[in-house]
Amino acid sequence: MPLARADFHLQNLASAQAEAQRLFDQKAILQGGWLTWVASQIYTLRPAEYASMVRRELVRLQEPSEK
Structure with a gap:
């Protein structure tokens, strides 16, 4: 039986946050090429x-820097 969505989210949140941070950390290095690379x-x-969880975490990480 597959994991319920909430269970999947709980079990993978820390990993998704770490992956999003790893990807976000490349933004300053890759600059203009970052968007294509991260996609x-x-x-x-x-x-x-x-993948959706990582994408949402990336959006969250970018919010403060966009203002």
């Missing part, structure tokens, strides 16, 4: 629910 990195993540 390709997220594309490889499985399952799709995990």
Whole structure:
């Protein structure tokens, strides 16, 4: 039986946050090429629910720097 969505989220949140931070840390290094690079990195993540979690964490990380 597959994990319930809430269980999946709880079990993978720390990993998704760490992965998002790793990707976000490359922004200053890659600068203009970061968006294309990060999109390709997220594309490889499985399952799709995990990729979505990483994407949401990246959005959260970017919010303060966009203001």
